[in-house]
Amino acid sequence: MFSVKSVNEVFEIIEKNFKGYQLECETIEINYAVGRICGESVVSAEDIPGFNRSSVDGYAVMASDTFGSSDSCPAQLKLAGEIKMGEEADVYLLKGEAIYVPTGGQIPRNADAVVMIEYTDNFDDGFIYINKSVAPGNNLVFKGDDIKSGNAVIKPGTRIRPQDIGALAALGVTHISVKRRVKVGIVSTGDEIVDIKNKPEGSEVRDINSYFLHAGIVEYGCEPVMYGICEDDFHKIKCKVDLALKECDIILISGGSSVGLKDQTMKVINSLGLPGVLVHGIAVKPGKPTILGKIDHKAVVGLPGHPAAAYIVFKVFVLKLIDAFNDSKSIGSSVIRAKMAHNYPSNNGREEFVTVRLEASHDGFLAHPLFGKSGLISLVSQADGFLRIGRECEGIEEGKDVEVILL
Known part of the structure; x- marks a missing residue:
């Protein structure tokens, strides 16, 4: 009979037994890093941006020169020139002057605000007329506002996203250390299971679970290994699982997790090493007969044979297990x-x-x-x-x- 655990109890057992699993790191190009788990902190060696820049098209000014300006009483500032995109602002702004800057352009060192071009008039008389006052800092992005030198941009255990790649690119980082992919073995069991290329006869059914498990493992950024179909025979299943333990971090055994005469999964797990079966039965529907075992430091999961039950167990418990192996926090499903x-x-x-x-x-x-x-x-x-x-x-x-x- 089952000695069932609650969902939260199983989560705690997973954290206690598998969190902090040692996965080696490898260095890869950032173009291939999306979905991988960061292995080492990436610390910024510079400020981003590296200069004070305008966030709008407009005129760099000293904010105090615009105080009190309005449509009926504009501030008249001398047009001191233009700073082009990508050009260093090596000019020094004098009081009563304004200089044109495009969005993203560098502003003079002593300018402290930018007036949007929509709030100005230019009558080609050498002056710019400001129709709205600005406060110091308005329409500016200051040096280091985006990323400050010395700050960690990505921390270990983070699942790398496209926006993280953008931050790395801004810093000029071309390669990043990531944990190797968790390797997940799949063993399908059952006298009635046949390969999907075969036409089932009598009470035979095609091997559905191996294929959706393979797809789910790939989708979650891990490396699946399929070990094929095995009859409900203790020694044959043990041989396959033993091989998978040598090559993989987690082994999923589809079918044979219940307590029927031909259900061999629990016996196989207990025969392969200690501590053996940690959980046999979860107070959940579907998926009650699920098994969670540990052989040395690796995990073996016995999944229900029914596809819908196996899929839910995979989404709820196996992905939680993979997060523990990665020592990462899942961003969770939407x-x-x-x-x-x-x-x-x-x-x-x-x-x-x-x-x-x-x-x-x-x-x-x-x-x-x-x-x-x-x-x-x-x-x-x-x-x-x-x-x-x-x-x-x-x-x-x-x-x-x-x-x-x-x-």
């Missing part, structure tokens, strides 16, 4: 607020994850629960996301506001 389209009863003593389809309405989104059994791959292929219903909740009423975790 969440959308929606209203429940139908009543959904729960109250089964387990936390429940309900797949839903989203429909745009005049005032937001409606969440339609996808009713069906856990063996249906359509429950996830047609879903836009899922709801998380607490084990103490008796269900969700039609019209109630809910949070949909996008898939």
Whole structure:
């Protein structure tokens, strides 16, 4: 029988046993770093920008020269020239003068504000007429406002995003240290499972789980390794998992996680080393028979054979496990607020994850629960996301506001 743990208890076991796993670092070009985990802090060696610059097209001034100016009483300032884009501002602004600067252009060292060109008049008489006063600092980006020298731009454990690449490019950083990708092995078990190239006969079914797990692992920036299909035979499964343990950091065993006569996953994990099985059974629907084990410092997960259940377990628990191995905090899935389209009863003593389809309405989104059994791959292929219903909740009423975790 199962000795089930709650979802949060399993999260704690994952953190305790696998956080801080030692992954070697490698240095790669920043063009290939998106989605990778930063291995070492990147500290800025310079200020960005490296000079005071204008954030608008207009005239660099001493702010005090514009005080009190208006449409009816403009300030008259002598036009002292123009600073071109990319040109160093080697001029010194005198009191009562203004100089034209484009957006992004450097301003004279003693200028302390820029007046937008929309609030000025130029009658080609050698003067600029200011129709609106500005305060010191208006329309300026000061040296180091973006990134200050000595500040950490990206910290270890950060999943690198396109905008992070932009910050690295601004600093002239061409290469970055990243952790090697977590290697995840996939073993599919079951006498009834056949390769997807084969036409099933009798009660055979194609190997769905290996392929969606492979895709999910790639999507999350890890390296999948498929070890093929194995019959429900203890020694054959043990041989495959033993090989995967030598080559991978995490091993996912699809099928055989329950307590039936042919379910071998728990026996295999306990036979391969200590501490063995940490969790057998989670108080969650779908996915109750999930197994989490540890062999030395590596993780082995027994997933339910039913595709919809296996997919939810992968999204909720396996990705959490990968984050622990990376010693990183997941940015998490996007969440959308929606209203429940139908009543959904729960109250089964387990936390429940309900797949839903989203429909745009005049005032937001409606969440339609996808009713069906856990063996249906359509429950996830047609879903836009899922709801998380607490084990103490008796269900969700039609019209109630809910949070949909996008898939």
